[in-house]
Amino acid sequence: MIPGKSLDSAIARAATDASQRPVFDATITPHRSLGQNGFRIVMTLVCLASVISSIPFVMLGAWPVAGFFGIDVLALFIAFHVNFRDARAFERIVVTPLEVLLRKVSHHGREAIWRSNPAWTRLERESDEDFGLLGLTLVSRGRSVAVASALSPHERSGFADALGAALASARRGPDYDAP
Incomplete structure (x- = not known):
């Protein structure tokens, strides 16, 4: 092995490393203030509030109101889904x-x-x-x-x-x- 040859290749490697460093x-x-655990908590609370709020309407015979509460929960879920999907950018x-x-x-x-x-x-x-x-x-x-x-x-x-x-x-x- 030629001693000068290995020194030249070592210098070349060091120069290449420095230029690529x-x-x-x-x-x-994108910033997202709500993580997965926060999402679960929010959706659980919204579902509970929706069910509890729709019970009196169902008891009074205005059962379609419960469906509208369900649509609100679904719309909120879709909005969060789009938000989390956009966070992958x-x-x-x-x-x-x-x-x-x-x-x-x-x-x-x-x-x-x-x-x-x-x-x-x-x-x-x-x-x-x-x-x-x-x-x-x-x-x-x-x-x-x-x-x-x-x-x-x-x-x-x-x-x-x-x-x-x-x-x-x-x-x-x-x-x-x-x-």
Whole structure:
């Protein structure tokens, strides 16, 4: 084995690792304030309230009212089902010194991938004086894609600062001193 050859390959591997090491890696998911246990509790309470409220109507002979209470419970269940289905959507943004990768997955599971070189990528902000940061867009070579739309304006502002710093760091190139 040639001693210089193994050293060259080790240096090449270290350079490749440093250039592929993420500077920024974030996954954005829509906020949902109610988990599965909360859903079960809410639906149980709504069903109990519906049954208890419909008993006097059934006793008085107005039994169709009980059916309307059932329709209300069904409508609430469908609304929660749609809400939980929409919560499966997410965005993942990975910035390395060589690439900006945005992967958007819809609630249906459809995936859209946007790739760009960080040297040619800029982050555009749409702000409003009263409401804060309304939108973020990654722009590169005439192509643009909206990011972080699931975040609130305050969260979006913090995210924009972090992503902007990551893009600036990626433009400087890989950090070979990092572990």
